[in-house]
Amino acid sequence: MPARDEITYFGAGPASLPTTVLQNASSAILNFQNTGLGLAEHSHRSALSHGILASTESSLRTLLSIPEDYTVLFMQGGGTTQFSAVVYNLLGYWARMDYVVTGGWSQKGSEEARRLFGEEKVNVVTDSRKVFGRYCGIEEEKGWKRTEGEERVFTYYCDNETVDGVEFPGFPRSLEGGVVVADMSSNILSRRVDVSKFHVIFAGAQKNIGITGLTIVVLKSSILQIQPTPGTLRALGLPVPPVMMSYPSLAKHNSLYNTLPIFDVWIAGEVMKELVAAGGLAKQEEVANRKAERLYAALGRAPGIFKVVPLEGARSRMNICVRAHPAELEGVFLRGAEERGLLGLKGHRSVGGIRISNYNSITEASVDKLVQYIDEFVQKNA
Known part of the structure; x- marks a missing residue:
């Protein structure tokens, strides 16, 4: 059974919560x-x-x-x-x-x-x-x-x-x-x-x-x-x-x-x-934008494998929707992610694909872990 710190949950909701909040809640x-x-x-x-x-x-x-x-x-x-x-x-x-x-x-x-x-x-x-x-x-x-x-x-x-x-x-x-x-x-x-x-x-x-x-x-x-x-x-x-x-x-x-x-x-x-203690929404906006930029940059390095679904100018910072080519790679990617403790990446049932939910509780370290996996996946399947 994995420990909580070995798992990052990128699900779209219910989403993960800060561990400190859950510890206090317990x-x-x-x-x-x-x-x-x-x-x-x-x-x-x-x-x-x-x-x-x-x-x-x-x-x-x-x-x-x-x-x-x-x-x-x-x-x-x-x-x-x-x-x-x-x-x-x-x-x-x-x-x-x-x-x-x-x-x-x-x-x-x-x-x-x-x-x-x-x-x-x-x-x-x-x-x-x-x-x-x-x-x-x-x-x-x-x-x-x-x-x-x-x-x-x-x-x-x-x-x-x-x-x-x-x-x-x-x-x-x-x-x-x-x-x-x-x-x-x-x-x-x-x-x-x-x-x-x-x-x-x-x-x-x-x-x-x-x-x-x-x-x-x-x-x-x-x-x-x-x-x-x-x-x-x-x-x-x-x-x-x-x-x-x-x-x-x-x-x-x-x-x-x-x-x-x-x-x-x-x-x-x-x-x-x-x-509030972390600096309010000015700080959180900066962090959210930085995380989203890293994820989109990683996916953009492999246009032959990953295709971001939304058009530029309307791409969400919170929910990054992607399709893999060929389509069979999506299952491979999701299984590999789960093996690394990167969960909740399956797209909504109505559209399929891959969805990375980049909510406030997702740390920059967790994003870096996912980016590293994306890069490794691309190198292996290019």
């Missing part, structure tokens, strides 16, 4: 702060739990420089639940929805919006599959077909597509000043973000923040004040959101409308504290 789950109870056993309404919520939110606000007029919510249901929650909370005021579809997750978000509110409410601004034949890039913004003549519209995009390895290099210029929603589930806390450009940012925790079971939502507080009443929604022929998806309801109760998994919040807080 004692916290048995006896938290000498209370005689494990953290998972404490009431979510206790002073202890309220302290964890406040501390975690404080770290998040520090890392993202969240403005005071923004609210932080801790929710459940993962990013997928937010596909529904976003439209439930926004469509009563903003009458139309623009979706930028650049991969599988934004595609699913747009499909859920159509399912709930109908085709006539949803406009696909761009669909990368129609532009490039597959999800491998982001169309130039001058080609986007945004809703015109309607001020009450919000735009939704996924900042990083884990399945397809496509990431926005920065905030889309054409969306400046608009009402913007972003799914940052797989690249949040990996680089600096100007939160003030967004009305809603959401992220499932299990990539860069913590463990499965927690979703973080950062939203402009003014949204909470302009929500139509259930009676108004019914008069407009719009559905009333389930209470567990209602941003105002959760904000009113400090994310504690029901039993929140405080252990999950604490894990996220511990991860965030380490990021």
